Amino acid sequence: MISAKTIERLFLYRRLMTDLIKRDTxxxxxxxxxxxxxxxxxxxxxxxxxAGITGSSSRGYDVVNLKSRFDEIxxxxxxxxxxxxxxNLGRAILSYFPHRSPAVEIxxxxxxxxxxxxxxxxxxxxxxxxxxxxxxxxxxxxxxIITTPKDAAQTTADSMIVAGIxxxxxxxxxxxxxxxxxxxxxxxxxTSLEKLAYFSRRPH
Amino acid sequence: MISAKTIERLFLYRRLMTDLIKRDTxxxxxxxxxxxxxxxxxxxxxxxxxAGITGSSSRGYDVVNLKSRFDEIxxxxxxxxxxxxxxNLGRAILSYFPHRSPAVEIxxxxxxxxxxxxxxxxxxxxxxxxxxxxxxxxxxxxxxIITTPKDAAQTTADSMIVAGIxxxxxxxxxxxxxxxxxxxxxxxxxTSLEKLAYFSRRPH
DNA sequence: GTAACGCTGTGATAAAATTCACAACGGCTA
DNA sequence: TAGCCGTTGTGAATTTTATCACAGCGTTAC
Numbered sequence: 001m002i003s004a005k006t007i008e009r010l011f012l013y014r015r016l017m018t019d020l021i022k023r024d025t026x027x028x029x030x031x032x033x034x035x036x037x038x039x040x041x042x043x044x045x046x047x048x049x050x051a052g053i054t055g056s057s058s059r060g061y062d063v064v065n066l067k068s069r070f071d072e073i074x075x076x077x078x079x080x081x082x083x084x085x086x087x088n089l090g091r092a093i094l095s096y097f098p099h100r101s102p103a104v105e106i107x108x109x110x111x112x113x114x115x116x117x118x119x120x121x122x123x124x125x126x127x128x129x130x131x132x133x134x135x136x137x138x139x140x141x142x143x144x145i146i147t148t149p150k151d152a153a154q155t156t157a158d159s160m161i162v163a164g165i166x167x168x169x170x171x172x173x174x175x176x177x178x179x180x181x182x183x184x185x186x187x188x189x190x191t192s193l194e195k196l197a198y199f200s201r202r203p204h
Numbered sequence: 205m206i207s208a209k210t211i212e213r214l215f216l217y218r219r220l221m222t223d224l225i226k227r228d229t230x231x232x233x234x235x236x237x238x239x240x241x242x243x244x245x246x247x248x249x250x251x252x253x254x255a256g257i258t259g260s261s262s263r264g265y266d267v268v269n270l271k272s273r274f275d276e277i278x279x280x281x282x283x284x285x286x287x288x289x290x291x292n293l294g295r296a297i298l299s300y301f302p303h304r305s306p307a308v309e310i311x312x313x314x315x316x317x318x319x320x321x322x323x324x325x326x327x328x329x330x331x332x333x334x335x336x337x338x339x340x341x342x343x344x345x346x347x348x349i350i351t352t353p354k355d356a357a358q359t360t361a362d363s364m365i366v367a368g369i370x371x372x373x374x375x376x377x378x379x380x381x382x383x384x385x386x387x388x389x390x391x392x393x394x395t396s397l398e399k400l401a402y403f404s405r406r407p408h
Numbered sequence: 409g410t411a412a413c414g415c416t417g418t419g420a421t422a423a424a425a426t427t428c429a430c431a432a433c434g435g436c437t438a
Numbered sequence: 439t440a441g442c443c444g445t446t447g448t449g450a451a452t453t454t455t456a457t458c459a460c461a462g463c464g465t466t467a468c
Binding site: 004007008011012015036037038074075079081087088089091092093095096097100101103104142143145166167168169173174175176177183185187188189190191192193194195196197198199200201 | 391
């Protein structure tokens with residue numbers, strides 16, 4: 001089993017490979033990849049070893065080979081996602097995300113405010129939250145994105161899980177509790193900014 | 205020196221304390237705090253110990269005391285931030301962030317597209333990027349937020365650093381290189397979603 | 409051919425983060 | 439008072455993550 005940290009880096013490497021392929025670069029050394037990914041050569045080699053990739057000591061790693069091995073590991077078969085909470089942040093994600101990743105496609109958005117529903121926003125249809133269960137089942141959605149205010153986060157997660165969602169990305173600034181077997185990732189902009197403020201205060 | 209991981213949790217605990225105080229809760233046990241923060245009792249106790257906080261074995265920890273100790277450690281004196289890249293994501297952050305944290309205040313936004321500048325968006329004045337240096341100096345901005353497309357991320361970061369910014373929060377899906385002494389935090393929505401997709405595929 | 413170079417692959421090591429496990433304590437009960 | 443219970447505080451152990459350091463190999467230089 002490959003660790004989450006490593007997987008995260010593999011996703012990054014994969015995107016870097018896409019760029020390199022566009023630029024017709026054939027080979028990379030671990031120190032180049034480290035440079036591009038703000039990592040260390042040893043880390044890169046270790047990651048690639050974990051991924052079962054082998055390079056050549058004179059030319060480095062074959063870019064196309066890397067890319068296809070990454071695709072293999074990262075299973076780029078698309079999964080559908082539903083977003084709940086069509087506020088500013090939700091809308092930004094709806095507009096930002098399409099075509100950014102081969103792994104995820106946002107297919108529906110939900111809100112409790114009826115003035116925001118039954119429309120198309122950035123190409124994505126919006127529904128009342130009451131329809132969550134139904135839409136998730138009908139369209140085989142497996143991922144949920146929470147961009148609600150914090151008070152609604154937990155209940156939203158609960159509904160998602162009841163509807164059969166397997167993983168949740170939570171943008172609300174509160175931790176959300178999920179049963180074992182459901183993947184939860186929290187991405188808290190407030191904490192990120194606070195961390196930024198804290199560590200920028202003095203040379204660290 | 206307190207580790208970054210711990211600091212991050214302290215920020216979270218602080219927000220939880222704010223909620224508890226509102227609800228007139230006087231004391232918390234480590235297992236309650238663990239529950240609220242999706243952590244473990246041992247982790248909480250360790251963090252509080254690191255923060256130099258001491259509790260009572262019968263009542264737990266004094267909420268107000270915790271809060272004020274957190275404020276002390278996390279230095280809530282406000283720092284000013286500038287955002288570069290007024291796209292959907294940038295705008296969402298401009299609208300989302302105000303009043304979320306006592307630590308950071310976004311005071312200016314920049315873009316290279318003149319149709320987006322010299323206006324007020326969500327209460328924040330926007331400028332042409334050419335004015336970055338000047339505005340940063342005049343208003344004593346110390347933090348930068350990058351929400352540009354990925355090709356502009358590195359040059360934006362470079363300009364920020366020249367202008368004297370101490371820390372950068374990068375939303376562009378590419379790593380950004382900064383000299384030592386500058387704090388950089390990357391928050392990559394694409395990677396988060398991809399990670400979500402990956403780990404939701406099967407029970408893990 | 410052979411020496412020298414720079415890189416990979418990886419066991420070993422170190423460092424960081426988390427969890428275990430338990431002595432010590434305060435308060436409650438009787 | 440004595441005994442029990444649930445919690446803290448923390449050294450020690452464990453687990454996870456990252457780095458070191460070097461043997462071995464393909465390539466080039468001569």
